Amino acid sequence: MIARSHRFGAVLTAASLFVLAACSSGATPSPSSAAASAAPPASTAPADSGAPAGSAAAGGGAPVCETGSITAAGSTALQPLVDKAGKDYVAACPAAQIQVQGGGSGTGLTQVSQGAVQIGNSDVTAESKNITGLTDHIVAKQGWIMVVNPDVTNVKGLTSQQATDIWTGKTTNWKDVGGPDEPIVLILRPESSGTRATFKKIVLGGATEATGQALTEDSNGAVVTAVAGTPGSTSVIGFAYYADPANAGKVTGLQLDGVDASVDNMASGTYKLSAEGHMYTKGDATGLTKSFLDYIMGAQVQGTTIPNLHYAPVVK
Amino acid sequence: MAVQQTPLTGVSVTFRRPLTSAEQIDAPRRITLLAAMLVVILVALLLGFIGWNGIQIVTASHYGIGDIFSTVWSPTDQPERFGILPFLLGTLGVMAVAAVIAAPLSIGLAIFMAEVAPDWARNITRPAMEVFVGIPSVVYGFLGLTVLVPFLRENFRGLGFTLGFSWFAGSLVLALMILPTISAIAYDAFISIPQDLRSASLALGTTRWQTIRHILIPTARAGLLTAVILGMMRAAGEALAVQMVIGNRPTVPTSLTQPMTTLTSQITLDMGNTVSGETWNQALWTMGLVLLVMSFGFVLLVRALGRRGQAS
Numbered sequence: 001m002i003a004r005s006h007r008f009g010a011v012l013t014a015a016s017l018f019v020l021a022a023c024s025s026g027a028t029p030s031p032s033s034a035a036a037s038a039a040p041p042a043s044t045a046p047a048d049s050g051a052p053a054g055s056a057a058a059g060g061g062a063p064v065c066e067t068g069s070i071t072a073a074g075s076t077a078l079q080p081l082v083d084k085a086g087k088d089y090v091a092a093c094p095a096a097q098i099q100v101q102g103g104g105s106g107t108g109l110t111q112v113s114q115g116a117v118q119i120g121n122s123d124v125t126a127e128s129k130n131i132t133g134l135t136d137h138i139v140a141k142q143g144w145i146m147v148v149n150p151d152v153t154n155v156k157g158l159t160s161q162q163a164t165d166i167w168t169g170k171t172t173n174w175k176d177v178g179g180p181d182e183p184i185v186l187i188l189r190p191e192s193s194g195t196r197a198t199f200k201k202i203v204l205g206g207a208t209e210a211t212g213q214a215l216t217e218d219s220n221g222a223v224v225t226a227v228a229g230t231p232g233s234t235s236v237i238g239f240a241y242y243a244d245p246a247n248a249g250k251v252t253g254l255q256l257d258g259v260d261a262s263v264d265n266m267a268s269g270t271y272k273l274s275a276e277g278h279m280y281t282k283g284d285a286t287g288l289t290k291s292f293l294d295y296i297m298g299a300q301v302q303g304t305t306i307p308n309l310h311y312a313p314v315v316k
Numbered sequence: 317m318a319v320q321q322t323p324l325t326g327v328s329v330t331f332r333r334p335l336t337s338a339e340q341i342d343a344p345r346r347i348t349l350l351a352a353m354l355v356v357i358l359v360a361l362l363l364g365f366i367g368w369n370g371i372q373i374v375t376a377s378h379y380g381i382g383d384i385f386s387t388v389w390s391p392t393d394q395p396e397r398f399g400i401l402p403f404l405l406g407t408l409g410v411m412a413v414a415a416v417i418a419a420p421l422s423i424g425l426a427i428f429m430a431e432v433a434p435d436w437a438r439n440i441t442r443p444a445m446e447v448f449v450g451i452p453s454v455v456y457g458f459l460g461l462t463v464l465v466p467f468l469r470e471n472f473r474g475l476g477f478t479l480g481f482s483w484f485a486g487s488l489v490l491a492l493m494i495l496p497t498i499s500a501i502a503y504d505a506f507i508s509i510p511q512d513l514r515s516a517s518l519a520l521g522t523t524r525w526q527t528i529r530h531i532l533i534p535t536a537r538a539g540l541l542t543a544v545i546l547g548m549m550r551a552a553g554e555a556l557a558v559q560m561v562i563g564n565r566p567t568v569p570t571s572l573t574q575p576m577t578t579l580t581s582q583i584t585l586d587m588g589n590t591v592s593g594e595t596w597n598q599a600l601w602t603m604g605l606v607l608l609v610m611s612f613g614f615v616l617l618v619r620a621l622g623r624r625g626q627a628s
Contacts, residue, residue: 104588106597113591129591185479190564191392192589194594200392208393214574215481216564218585229466230479 061300065093066291073101074108076122076219077142077194078277079236082121083311085301089292096288105194109134112280118289120280122188123194134280138295141312143239143274144195145261147224147251151231155179157255163203166234169210174232175188185216187226187235193218198275203256227251236273239263239310267312363608373398373598384602389566391596398599400579402568404606407578409569410483410558411551414490422495426502426543431528448496457557460489465561476573481484481563484572490559494547501546506532523619526577538621545621549614552607555580579603 059081072082079102085189102113105122106129112120113131114266123142126134146158152174165171166184175181189196200206204205215230217223227233228250239261242253252263256273265271285293295301302313373379379398386399425445429438469480477484509532517527533540555578562576564585583600590597 102588106587106589106591106594110591129594183478190584190585190589194589197392208390212565212567214565215479216566216577216585218559218564222560226460229462230469230481237505 003035015057017211025208057164061295061298063089063295063298063304064094064291065095066288067095068288069097069099070118070288070292071099071101072108072119072121072279073103073111073117074119075105075121075123075277076102078121078140078279080240081140081277081311082119082279082296082307084305084309085294085296088300088305089295091144091225096292098288098292104192109280112282115282118281118285119293122278122280123275124197125278126280134282135284137277137279137281137285137293137297138276138314139278139293140306140314141266141274142277143261143263143266143271143310143312144199144236145239145242145273146234146236146254146256147227147241148250148254149185149227149231149244150249152179152182152234152252155254157258159167160203160205163256164207167199167204167209168207170268172213182232185233186210187223187230187231187233188214188216189223189236190216190218194275195220195236195238199273202273202275224250239266243310263307263310263312274312333554334453334569341501347546366601366604366608369598369601370608371602377595377598379595384599387568391599398595398596398602400582400599400603400606402566402578403577403582405550405602406483406562406576407607407610409576410486410490410562410578411548412493413483413487413572414551415544415548417487417491418495418498418547421491422498422547423502423540425495425499425541426506427528427532429499429526430503430506431532443451443497445499449500453493453554453557457479457560458494460485460557460561464488474574476571478573479563479575481575482571482573483562483569483576486558486562486576486578487572489561490551490554493554493557494550498543498547501543501598502536505536505543508539509535538624541621542618545614545618549611552579552610552614555584559584579607 072086079100080285090096091099093129101117108117108120108122109126109129109131110120111117112197113126113134120134124158126132126136148155155174155178158177159171162171162177166177167186171177171188172184173181174184186209186213191197191211195208200209215233217226217235220237223235223237224241224247227235228247234254237251241247242251242261255261256271259265259271261271261273266274279293279296281289281293282292297315299315302315306313373384374381384398385401385404386397387401388397388399389402390397403543425441429441433441465480467480468477468482468485477531513531513535514527517531518524522530558578559581562577564577564581565575566577566582570575583603586596586600590600
């Protein structure tokens with residue numbers, strides 16, 4: 001009897017340990033070089049007529065090879081771009097190693113200022129987090145789009161005022177903005193999220209969201225799942241995630257102030273829900289880090305990679 | 317032969333006689349001692365680290381205890397408010413309801429396996445439960461998100477499940493997760509009861525149910541409470557599966573049918589987006605410290621129960 005009980009206890013302990021291990025590996029941001037490469041819809045090039053093709057002459061913007069090993073970590077919104085650029089760089093310069101990780105903007109800023117990584121990716125400025133001593137490299141413009149569950153028909157877009165009323169909890173039914181008679185379910189990102197901060201600043205004009213009536217989901221993927229599965233729901237996601245073929249038809253994108261959410265409109269400045277993507281270094285960049293950042297600012301990445309991944313270039 | 321009173325709760329080493337010098341230089345013993353010391357040092361460092369970071373919001377950012385245990389969480393408004401009470405109440409609430417659901421079921425299951433089941437039934441239920449324990453929590457969360465949440469929304473909208481994401485959904489997922497934990501420990505408690513008690517009771521002409529009800533359950537009570545508390549500990553620490561179904565609304569939970577949030581869920585939501593040294597980040601560490609203190613409380617409770625079980 002007793003021997004049996006001990007064996008049983010051992011099995012339970014072993015199994016719990018396994019669960020713990022599985023759980024923590026799920027929560028930890030893993031090196032993304034393999035994982036994230038599947039996410040960006042690299043092959044679905046949009047009509048990038050607005051891209052600065054002039055400077056992307058044949059052969060222009062190829063990396064000037066350096067050797068060594070660097071790590072970039074941080075923003076998941078910027079991650080698909082940095083990941084692709086890193087892969088292309090290493091393909092051209094096999095002597096270099098570039099690791100790209102997610103973790104969130106805050107993680108990127110913390111790690112680069114502590115010297116744990118060479119590049120910290122962020123959607124927000126270091127100044128807004130009271131971090132000094134970092135050199136900012138603005139590499140791209142990234143856009144976000146308001147999305148609704150497909151059952152919200154007849155709503156093509158929202159004005160900033162309508163969005164503010166919905167996000168602050170003043171408007172609670174789709175019929176008030178021309179849609180069906182259906183309650184609005186607001187899905188937010190956590191308050192620390194760069195997406196939420198950008199939306200709050202640009203669209204809501206700083207107004208406080210009706211957190212107490214909303215749901216909160218912690219990533220673009222979770223938001224797409226929640227909006228697709230919850231009737232009457234609305235939220236905001238990054239362009240790259242909206243354009244991902246895997247998400248096609250799950251959610252409906254909305255215009256903002258009558259402007260289509262497109263890379264071209266974002267590049268021209270008519271679509272306002274966008275922000276700069278920052279890559280921070282501690283002090284001035286040197287060696288491989290400098291060479292990699294130069295490559296990202298060069299014609300190949302700015303002219304081809306960036307529009308392919310639904311960002312807008314910052315170098316014309 | 318010693319009966320293990322409180323499995324999984326700690327290590328107690330008993331030396332039966334003084335060590336000889338030959339044994340003292342015994343290499344395996346040194347290695348095991350080293351392993352034990354390493355664990356103790358690691359735990360001490362961990363506690364020190366979490367404790368130090370957890371009090372930074374008070375020592376470095378000068379928030380009062382009253383500010384921290386308030387109900388207002390608004391880290392982006394001026395002035396920044398970091399009241400963690402909604403999360404603490406959420407954790408306690410989701411845990412308590414999960415225990416209420418899981419405890420009767422899993423103790424029933426333990427009684428069945430230990431006292432009632434014929435061998436062939438035990439041979440099915442025991443491995444089934446072991447498999448249950450091995451399912452990663454994210455799978456429970458995924459099931460909850462894709463099956464339970466829509467089910468609640470579509471079938472019980474009338475009861476108030478307007479969104480499906482709710483306190484109840486979180487508790488139900490947790491109940492499922494802690495059911496095998498509670499069952500296994502309760503099972504151990506039942507089978508460690510000496511057979512003589514059962515024989516004596518049956519000799520008095522009681523039925524099997526009377527023996528279970530009046531002899532076995534009271535005898536195993538400390539073990540059963542330990543089982544439920546360990547189950548609740550696991551529930552309190554679970555983040556991923558719960559986060560996927562509770563909707564993460566950072567307000568004090570008021571209804572089983574509405575969204576809420578927990579300490580663990582809020583930590584995982586915010587940790588990637590805050591930077592170390594920021595008050596916000598310090599508040600997350602404080603939440604971690606609160607969780608740690610909670611689990612300390614549970615361990616003490618389990619130890620007290622174990623001692624009482626030993627004394628009686």
